[in-house]
Amino acid sequence: MKPFTYSRAASLDESRTATTVAGAALLAGGTSLLDLAKCGVTEPEQVVDITRLDGLDTIQASSEGARFGALARMSRVAAHADVLANFPAVAQSLSLAASAQLRNMATLGGNLMQRTRCGYFRDPRAFPNCNKRNPGSGCAALGGVTRNHAVLGTSEACIASYPGDLATVLVAFDAVVHLGERAVPADDFFLLPGDTPDVEHPIQPGEVITAISIPGSAAAKRSTYLKVRDRQSYEFAAASAAVGLELEADGRTIRDLRVALGGVASKPWRSRAVEAELIGKSLTEEAVCAASWRAVDGAVPHGDNAYKIELAPRVVARAILSLGGLA
């Protein structure tokens, strides 16, 4: 790591000011920032520790909705009884992420800013070509080892996958990311790589994530996060699905369905096609399995990751069916 100064923001305004400073980076837990600084991906000159700001770690959840302060730690949210009761997929996505130690350190705001695990992105010395790091330099992952790269939402400039778990749930349930006054829908908070994979979020200098809110819904209350990976634990997803389900009073007809995919796309991937296909239909294994293929509409394999196109719909189907008591 390059030498940097370390300071603690005394107020939210100070942290906002810091974001306007060239070379400054906010430390909101540090599990990503220090990791990437050690890799040489980021080279902060000033590290501004915002973890001691008061009032940004609140956790509130009810059937009406949830609101999490940006500095709420992953482990606290995961264990919160009201979150478990009203947003089980949120709690599950957090519990299945990283390790107990990292969940104690990482904050929700920091988690949203987590960057890709693309091995080429993370290795600047060996692979200088990366459009995410150096716009216009090319993509070293193309033609390389791509087992964990994205099949959805990629571009010629970048095939990196978004690795996070929580954000997958957030986009499924129409969460909102609060940047102080400004509120951005979670789905819009993550940008497609397009020609500018270096720009990952619509966040502006002077803006800091302050909170995340999720509207309450029957689907959120009956939700699950299913994460499939090689190892049983402590690994990013090969494919994951955040799903919420609401049935009509008949107990069969799907009134509301939320589906988002993780581990397979360049951003947390809402699958509205699957939702549309199934809403209003009767919940049957046949219908769900058929509709789940829509989850990979437009998917493009790159070398080693073709399996994700096969896997993702199965994860979606299993998650829906398990919520419906059919799996």
Added chain:
Amino acid sequence: MTPLDMPMKHGDAGDGASIGQRLSRHDGKLKITGSADYALERQFEHAAYAVLVPATIGAGRVVSVDTAAALAAGAILVLTPEDDLGLAQATTFTGQRPEGAFLPLPHEIRFDGQSVALVVAESLEAATEAARRIKVTYEAAPVTASLVQTPEDAGTVGEQFNVAWGDAQAAYADAPVKIEADYHTPREYHAAMEPHGLIAKWDGDRLTVWQPSQWVHAMARNYSDWFGIPMEDVRVVSPYVGGGFGSKGFNYGWEALVPAAARRLGRPVKLALSRPQNFNLYGGRASTRQTLKLGATKDGMLQSILLTGASETSTYGVWPEQVGAATPLMYGTPNYRGQQRIVQVNTVTPGALRGPGKAPSAFGIESAMDELAYAVGVDPLEIRLRNQPDHDRMSNKPWSTRRLREALTEGAAAFGWDKRPMAPRSMRDGHQLIGWGVATGTFPVIRNYGEAEIRVTAEGRVEVVSGATDIGQGTYTVLAQTAADAFGVPVDEVSVRLGDSSLPGSPVAGGSKLAGVMTGAVHKAATAAREELIGLALTHPDSPFHGIEANTLELKGGRLTPPRADAPNVTVAELLRAIGRDGLTVRRDTLPEDMQSPEERKRAWTTMTTAQGPTVGDYSQHSWCAHFAEVRVDEDFGTVRVSRIVSAFDCGLLYNPKLVESQWQGGIIMGIGMALFEEGLVDARNGRVVNNNLGDYLVPTNADVPEIQVISVGIPDTNASLLGGKGVGEVGIVGVAPAIANAVFHATGKRVRDLPITLEKLI
């Protein structure tokens, strides 16, 4: 006549109170309190920190190294290919010493990650950042990244690995049942939790190196060769080792840079590799491929085995991963032919990783036997029992002990194998397909020589002193047990000093031989010390036993007692006080008479040329095991979870079953990693291992490991070692991967012949 010259044997050998007991780890308290001082944790006032700069091309030449930015960022010394370090080539473990100068930073690049510079600074942070600022200009050359990029006939045949008896081709052609299949294993890594590295410190022309090491004596010789100083002036210290698994047995070239830098700077220099460098700067298990042809009768009796295999090595060193290491030993085929090719690719030279050769070899033959079982419709356990060989066909010698049949039957009973339906896909639990698989494994008994010192203190305590190392297998503990029994004191009266090349000689802690060798040496030294003490007790004029009518005494529980009850009964400390001695020191080795010269002793302690293979002597000697695995495969996702393992082992006498069981389980767990997760992913364009970290190179976590039951079916084998133990550390991994692969076949009906068995191979 001195007591030492007295020919008689005094009393009985040790009472055996300790060996074979389930004692807790002798060094355990230090390790659970954080006070065990691992080599890289030695603290120095003025140490400087070194960081290696890796090459970012897979082949070619270093044209120039620009150090300006590094120096500006705080580097106090940068060593580059332009530096003449004045080093000489070192003797290898084969005892050969190449001519000429040794260049740890050659201009020629043979693999990605090869060191191109060493940067030293006042702090670790400064050195790390300065190293990042080194700019290297290369001339790149085409890369052969890995074995999978090479054609079947690539490389050269390793003639020394040719094994043949009978007429395997003809027998195969005539066999009514034929199996032919290709098996592949990828590059695998040690991933010991403690990184490699060293601290070097010069005192005048004397060099001390603190370094995690499986073999301090060989490393001391290596440094003495490199730096042209007498071996007596080099000391390698390695009191505790945070895992080795074969990777810390020999020096690697980059290690020479640290003493070189320390000498230039006149201060201690410390280097600890980063985790990615622990994948790039020394070799793991080489990738292998093998084609197996089995010819058999319709009831599954083997008629012929044909093996053609290949493993990758580097372009500058030869490390054969012997895919035929287990194949000819497992079954009683009347006809056999095996051949192996060695293929050069742009990698760091591979090395020994737990169960070298045997592990990939067993994956081939034990998968193929399962395929044969299904081809002939014979239970996989039964076909193995039917084909057990009555002797070693390769050496034409009888087995010393081979209780593999017992391992198979007792393991099967504990597992409940008799309830196994033969048909694949016949057991399920919801979405999970359940399968049961069996496979066997072996590892040779390797014998060698050792040396140990026993120091009896004025307080009557016993200190065992040896240069052998403990990498977690339990050297401290079993040597304390051995000395306690042989000398006749309680084990908690024994302390053990290890891991220092200035201490008595030892072979490498590798190849599952150290316990057998060193218990022999310690037993000999402790017995001699005991005899010397008893001799003194009987002959010294000031001894309370002087003049009693006895020619022997019993030394037990730290007390000396004569045969007659009315005679005195004293502690060792009391005797020493009475005769005016402040202690006793006895050093013994197990070298034969004709190997006592200084040259021969150096050869024994610093090369592998004195090691004796499994068929030296009248017998063929090996450890054996049988693994029974249950897997649960998600039928939609292809994810495999191992839900139960029972393994039965024949490793002879167990010096300490508690520690042995830990090692067996550890081998099995590494085998789970080999079966399901572990694979160095190589970028075909530059040969870089891109998953060079513990987040992407997956080793099993706690949640990946089920209940594991281990069973000992061994009996003491005194051909293998003085006390009757055979090796335990390596054999545990051998056969695990095929047991799991066979279970996956049973669960799913899919035969996966290339490891690891990742989900995309099953969906």
Added chain:
Amino acid sequence: MVTPHPNHKPPEHGIHLMTDTIKLDINGKAFTLAAEPRVTLLDALREHLGLTGTKKGCDQGQCGACTVHLDGERVLACLTLAAQAEGKAVTTIEGLAGEDGTLHAVQAAFLEHDAFQCGYCTPGQIMSAVACIREGHAGSDAEIREYMSGNLCRCGAYPHIVAAVRQAAEAVR
């Protein structure tokens, strides 16, 4: 959390730059070290303060060997700046046993069950296990396995680690 904007100059006020002196409370003792802000808690312990019981396995948050407690919660010292720990109670393996050397129940259980071999991951395993029990995540073998999965052990002591944590959890209960 943000991409710095290149056109802005450092502010003249508002940011409190820290000195290179870091004050730490480790195992109940006060330490002052002169170290750059980029020094991690792990390197501060091992390279500056001689507290080498906390291990460096990967330095990337991928192995758990550097697990320590910060205000009683388990964290990774390799991804924590030493400066971040100022004003918080740091507990390392050296501070776990009683002043008289009495082993913590988890340490005693690790010894009894042979829950380690090389010992290098062990301090992290033990610190993690103490927290795992305190968090209430040691209710079953399956839960212990999951909540101890952030601590890799290459020697493969996992079954014995589970047994040790189970026993210590019962002893604490």
